[in-house]
Amino acid sequence: MRLEVEPRRLRFRAPLATAFGTLEEREILAVTVRDRDGVVGVGEAAPLQAYDGVGLAAVRAQVEGCADVLGAGDDQPLAALRAACRGRCPLPQARAALDVALWDLEARRRGLPLASVLAQRPAEAVVVNATIGATDPEAAARAAAEAAGAGFRCVKVKVGLGDDAGRLAAVRAAVGDRVAIRIDANGAWSVDEAVTALRALAPTGIELCEEPARGGAAIRAVRAALAGAVPVALDESAREPGALATGAADAVCLKVAGCGGIGDLLRDAATARAAGADVYLASTFDGPAGIAGGLHAAAALRVARPSGLATLALFEDVEDPFPPVDGVIPLPRAPGLGLP
Numbered sequence: 001m002r003l004e005v006e007p008r009r010l011r012f013r014a015p016l017a018t019a020f021g022t023l024e025e026r027e028i029l030a031v032t033v034r035d036r037d038g039v040v041g042v043g044e045a046a047p048l049q050a051y052d053g054v055g056l057a058a059v060r061a062q063v064e065g066c067a068d069v070l071g072a073g074d075d076q077p078l079a080a081l082r083a084a085c086r087g088r089c090p091l092p093q094a095r096a097a098l099d100v101a102l103w104d105l106e107a108r109r110r111g112l113p114l115a116s117v118l119a120q121r122p123a124e125a126v127v128v129n130a131t132i133g134a135t136d137p138e139a140a141a142r143a144a145a146e147a148a149g150a151g152f153r154c155v156k157v158k159v160g161l162g163d164d165a166g167r168l169a170a171v172r173a174a175v176g177d178r179v180a181i182r183i184d185a186n187g188a189w190s191v192d193e194a195v196t197a198l199r200a201l202a203p204t205g206i207e208l209c210e211e212p213a214r215g216g217a218a219i220r221a222v223r224a225a226l227a228g229a230v231p232v233a234l235d236e237s238a239r240e241p242g243a244l245a246t247g248a249a250d251a252v253c254l255k256v257a258g259c260g261g262i263g264d265l266l267r268d269a270a271t272a273r274a275a276g277a278d279v280y281l282a283s284t285f286d287g288p289a290g291i292a293g294g295l296h297a298a299a300a301l302r303v304a305r306p307s308g309l310a311t312l313a314l315f316e317d318v319e320d321p322f323p324p325v326d327g328v329i330p331l332p333r334a335p336g337l338g339l340p
């Protein structure tokens, strides 16, 4: 089986402000595995150094370190190959790239959409939120109105960035009462700051706040103080060992790359659900293959809360293979991930 790794640069249409900095572009690695019959599987490594502290070169070295395992792997079961690659890749982003590529290959060999390989009764579509990148209240309101007009029933707004109350009030005024507003602080607040901010924002009607503070224990404290006024979700802190099993949050955001692949994501989702949390998916602004992996995993899990997988339209040079329609992304029916 042959491995190909190719860097790709994706530029955002407009700079995207977050609590960890402003993003202008993404550099990702497109990963392809090709078996001796010419069947391919594609995956992607999309570390985001400002966010996860992981650089592309380190991920690339680990992915390419699996070339010999794959080279000798044509006659091996794909589950064994996935496990062998996992053992070679300490970085979850590297593990996920190869894991998704090998799942894609397996589903293409079987002639089934990946979600149908992962689950007996996958959902036919995945509910998604729109992501509002602007921090300026007027621009955020315009983007939110556009999203509502396109049929999204949930918009996601970054907070911990200056005048959060003004931005959220403008967004609420723009979308009316029928669209949910999800906010994401990316861990920017202390427990006290989060409680104060969220109590003040609660009357705006917040679906949930992702990562209001940093760490499972801090988020549990925020949740207890708010007593349901604003539900809270683990995102970055979901990676903390043991955090998913503690029931620290109302919901948990999982990412294929963060979990280290689809198999590990399905396991983490089961752990979070058993602890009473809702599960939804997102990515760190991945390219098409990363988004596709998330869509199939979300469909296999029959995720009901909106997932943050409608982000390909934020890039100016990517043709979106999975355009959302009325706030949902229909699952591609072609074999594998559904990419060409």
Ligand SMILES: [Mg+2]
Pocket (backbone or CB within 6 Å): 184, 186, 210, 211, 235, 236, 253
């Ligand atoms: Mg988040």
